[in-house]
Amino acid sequence: MTTRRVTLVDVARLAGVDKAIVSRVVNADPSLVIRPDTRERVLEAISNLGYRPNVAARSLRTAKAGTLGLVIPDFANPVYAEIITGAESAALARGHVLVTGSSTGAHSSMDRYLDLLGQGRVDGLMLAGPTTAREQQKLESLGLPWMMVNRRDTGEHHRFVILDDAQAAKLAVEHLLELGHRHIVHVAGPFGADTARRRATGYRQAMKNSTHPVRAEDIARGDYTPRGGAEATAELLRKSPGATAVFVANVAMAVGVLDTLRRAGLRVPEDVSVVAVHDLPLAEHLVPALTTVRMPLQELGARAVDLLLTSSPEDEVAEVVGTAMELVYRESTAPARP
Amino acid sequence: MTTRRVTLVDVARLAGVDKAIVSRVVNADPSLVIRPDTRERVLEAISNLGYRPNVAARSLRTAKAGTLGLVIPDFANPVYAEIITGAESAALARGHVLVTGSSTGAHSSMDRYLDLLGQGRVDGLMLAGPTTAREQQKLESLGLPWMMVNRRDTGEHHRFVILDDAQAAKLAVEHLLELGHRHIVHVAGPFGADTARRRATGYRQAMKNSTHPVRAEDIARGDYTPRGGAEATAELLRKSPGATAVFVANVAMAVGVLDTLRRAGLRVPEDVSVVAVHDLPLAEHLVPALTTVRMPLQELGARAVDLLLTSSPEDEVAEVVGTAMELVYRESTAPARP
DNA sequence: CTGAAAGCGCTTACAG
DNA sequence: CTGAAAGCGCTTACAG
Structure with missing residues (x-):
């Protein structure tokens, strides 16, 4: 029972018109002038x-x-799950299907995807997460409209959408300052991630409102993983004793921060307050529930799609999505003790 | 600078052969007999x-x-992240690109995707998660090869791949029995999810090796969310006092279980042991770190792709992926007190 | 208001 | 060993 596909010709024959007419009905061609009853016959045949x-x-x-x-780098990272959700929604709204691939699977790699998707399979390409210069070069060579998401591109022709990471850091630090904290340390992200650099910059700026001047010893760097957060915290405990609050660059590291503080005999938030960036679902399930800064990750994904679709590929795009940021006050922060 | 696409004809002209030859070289046609130098010229022109x-x-x-x-229902659910990762990897290995869509976004729905993907855009379709009878009917009407993933289909023509959820439940309960627990209760998943039904069945079967006979009061149902787990636990605390261990149908509910036990003044694992299904990244970050049963979610995704690609659409497929299941012993379970 | 025709770039059976 | 030709199903400019 191999039923042949139904084509325009079949519809045209049944409706008694030419296939060109059917095509123009299907695509709602505005220049089409057609008698109502003809259109009716066509629609009926289609159905x-x-x-x-x-x-x-x-x-x-x-x-x-x-x-x-x-x-994206990895489906298991909830930050990208949010970006995907926003991008998918915007793509559908504009009549497009979104193909999402990860660059770290067993058989995948950024390169593999650039090959696979650079053959007329997609009308445009978005890259989220770390990208090498070689990959970016290849991306440009495909002749496709492209966009970097949550990361500034390294080339001279900018096309990126990012979040206001400095502002997020400021919200976090200001929250701690309002609670009366002064000696606030920072568990920063890896040097290579520019989200990490922008959050560190925001921390330094906001700390100008503290009586405690930021010294090199007040910042330790981790690799955005729980283990990295744990090691950075151990380092800060040594280098910068007396701190009463920690601003952590991401939630994954905050898991390690909480663990290390606990093992060191420090209570959160009684002895030390902790706040981190991105209000991921995990945050409220930690013990204590983590105070965070919520950033518009879905909107970031949606904006990337919109810009990809509406900008000409030669245009420079350098947008910071700055809406709807807010501090989510949970159990891991509390007033500094007098 | 609108550079026209390079086509077969361009390559053929440069290499001085017909485009049919180029096509057969590109596709590594095994029936092609070609002089080495001709092939060389073609390859060079392509490059x-x-x-x-x-x-x-x-x-x-x-x-x-x-x-x-x-x-899938939702990108933010880590269970599906694992399935996607496995499916993507298998698809790439077989020379296919995977298009993953979620059915819960602002502009998406299962229906929308069935429309979008049922136009020759994909060679086959996999559905993970809950599906209505109407959706399944539509799915079949598309005339596409299809496969249900992690869920049995409801039709009469079976095409599904699932995990051995009953076996996972048995591993969990046996672990508790070995630790000396006898009165073990179960926080089950929603009635509509057949993963939940299979886990409950496995629990009942494994409990035949306990001296404590399972009564209706030993099981409470939640909706696979933290809140559902919390409510089910409160119910069990009332209905089935004296239990020393809980088998929880998923990690999300376990979060609520831990929280409710803590608020009730019970310590985990000193007073009550807790074990849950799926070894998600979240599990080791909970306090106490959660003992889980690891199931081969990635392999489930990979197997779905393989079966979709290798089975004829008329075949019945009813496969249980049974490899590589293991208990991950962490801090939330401990020997029963004598 | 509607129809006939060209052509997008490829693959494949067939001819030589 | 290689070339010529048909045709997949659609859209679009043009003719009537």
Whole structure:
């Protein structure tokens, strides 16, 4: 029972018109002038036959794939889950399908995806997360519209959308200052991540409102993992004793921070307050529930799609999505003891 | 500077052969007999021009899209992140691109995806998570090869891949029995989820080796969320006092279980042991770190892809992926006190 | 208001 | 060993 695909020709024959008419009805061609009863016959034929346009034929003809690509490092990272959700929603709203690939799987890599998606399979490509200069070069060579997400590109032709990480850091530090903390230390992210650099910058700026001047010993760097957060905390406990609060660059490291403080016999928030960036679902399930800064990750993904679709590939794009940031006050921060 | 796409014809002209030859070289046609120097010329032309086959044209001609679709409920759920990772890897290994969509976004829905992906955009479709009878009917009407993942389909023509949830439950309960627990209660998942039903069945079976017979009061149902776990635990505390261990159907509910036990003044694991299904990253970050049963979620995704690609759409598929299950012993379980 | 025709770029059976 | 030709299903400019 191999039922042949229903094509425009089948619909045209049933409706008694030319296939060009059917095509223009299907695509709601505004320049089409058609008698109501003719349109009715066409619509009926489409419905009766269960006609669906063949996307391959359409793509070949129009040179548009109707899909967008997004390459992320890892599906298991909830930060990217949020970005994907926002991007998918915006893509669908604009009539596109989103193809999301990860660059760290067993058979995948950024390179592999650039090959796979650079053959007319997608109309544009978004890269989230770390990218090498070689990858970026390859990306440009594909001749596809592209966009970096949550990361500044390294080339001279900028096309990126990021969040206001400095502002997020300020919100966190200001929260601690309001609670009366002065000696606030920072568990920063890896040097290579520019989100980490921007959060560290925001920390330094906000600390100008503290009576405690920031010294090199007040900052320790981790690799955005729980273990990295644990090691950085151990380092700070040695280098910067007396701190009453910690601003942590991400939630994963905060897990290690909480653990190390606990093992050192310090209570959170009674002895030390802790606040971290990104209000991931995990945050409220930690003990104590983690105070965080919520950033508009979904909107970041949505904005990337919009810009990819509406900007000309030659345009420079350097946008900071700055809406809807807020401090989520939970159990891990409390007033400094007098 | 609108550089026209490089096509087969361009390559053929440069290499001084017909485009049919180029096509067969590109696709490594085994029936092709060609002089080494001719092949060399073709390869060189491809490389010099940076030729990439147009996938739309190829799809139109071969009636194969080279992509597979996977619809999940939610990107933020780490269980699906694992399934995606495994499916993506298997798809790439077989030369396919995976399109993953979520059915709960602002502009998406299962229905929307079934429309979007049922137009020759994908060669097959996998559905993970809950599906209505209507959706399943629509799925079948698309005439696409399909597969249910982590869930049995409700139709009469079975095509599903699931994990051995009953066996996972047995591993968990046996672990508790070995630790000396006898009165073990169960926080079960929602009635509608067949993963939940299978885990409950496994619990009952394994409890036959306990001196404590399972009564209705030993089981409470939650909706797979932290809040649901909390409420079920409160119910069990009332209905089934004296239990020394809890088997929880998933990690999300376990978060609520731990919280409720703590508020009730019970210590984990000193007073009550807790074990849950799926070794998600979250598990080791809870306090106390959660003992879990690790199930091969990535392999589940990979197997779904393999079966989708290798089985004929008319075949019945009812596979249980049973490899590599193991108990991960952490801090939330301990020997029963004598 | 509607129809005929060209052509997007590829693959494949066939001819030589 | 290599070339010529048909045709996948659609869109679009043009003719009538």
